Amino acid sequence: MRWGGATRVVTHGLALLLGCTVTLYLVGPPRHHAPHYQPDRTGHPSRQSSSYLLVIAVLSASDHAQQREAIRQTWGGRLNRAVRLFFVVGAAPSRLEHNLKAEHEANGDLLRVQAPESYRGLTRKLLDTLKRLHADYRFDYLLKVDDDSFVQLDGLIEELRGLEGPLYWGYFQGRGTVFQEGRWKETNWFLCDRYLPYAYGGGYVLSHNLVQFIVQNADMLSEYNSEDVSVATWLAPLKLNRVHDARFNTQTVSRGCRNSHLILHKQSPDDMRRLHLRLQTAGTLCPKEFDSIVPYTYNWKALPSKCCKTEQ
Secondary structure, eight states, X not given: OEETTEEOEEEEEEEEETTEEEEEEEEOOOSSOOOOOBOOSSSOOOTTTOEEEEEEEEEOOTTOHHHHHHHHHTTTSSOOTTEEEEEEEEEOOHHHHHHHHHHHHHHOOEEEEEEESSGGGHHHHHHHHHHHHHHHOEEEEEEEEEXXXXXXXXXXXXXXXXXXXXXXXEOEESSOBOOOSSTTOOXXXXXXXXXXXXXXXXXXXXXXXXXXXXXXXXXXXXXXXXXXXXXXXXXXXXXXXXXXXXXXXXXXXXXXEOTTOSEEOSOOHHXXXXXXXXXXXXXXXXXXXXXXXXXXXXXXXXXGGGOEEEOO
16 A cells, blocks of 8 residues: 555554454555545436445345345335445356346446355455445445345434444444354354454445455455454454444344334345335334344443343
8 A cells, every 4th residue: 555655564463352363464544534425416426426425235146136126126216316326246157147237237236246156255245346336436434235134224324424433333243153164164264262343244334444444455354254254353453433233133133123223134025125115104114113132232341252231
């Protein structure tokens, strides 16, 4: 990275995190602060012609056309000019390429990357996404979600305007045990017996300067099987504003339904349409509020193993 006309790398060696010794290589501060939103006056936002308050990256499988269409018909439709949404699709089988081309021609919202379409390819897919968006668009914040996540976008944007950066906002886990088997198995993880505190991948927000940090250091970052764990590990040594929010229902299983939820993970296309219809007609998400898993608060002053106290 160029800083003051020279390439400077600050090495933070042997940082002690969660009782684990880690060698970290940090590049000097970014050259620019995150840009502020300026409305596009042309009516045709395109690369570099507009600055966005929020860019949304929906990671989607190549054969998930129904999920993408459900988002377009519900929370992802009729966005204002401060927001831009992309469905990120990786390398697809040749039999799907014609359909994907037609889908993009009809909607203009597919972002194609070369990462393989597999769970083990998600971290590479996310990195490719961050690189493309950072290079081609100007934005203050990035929201990463999956294509089975429903977002109360108006509420999220309203909250976002009151938060300070550098921002890492989501529902955090500090006691995550490293997976030793199954599709989440980590073969390259050697840092600690537990994951570093991370925001669940069903949905989290990063400020522009954190995206920039990841992109500018991408060649030196280790990639782990879980994309959300990878992001947290890359950002672990940084001084930033980590915001744990129970309104992000973003774990690997749904915690239930609360009208205050800003993001609800694990929603089918039909679920999304029902949620959207209820919001439009009744002004609430849930026919009946309930918690199948009681949320917890996060104590950032405690050790990660003692981080999380269930709300009563």
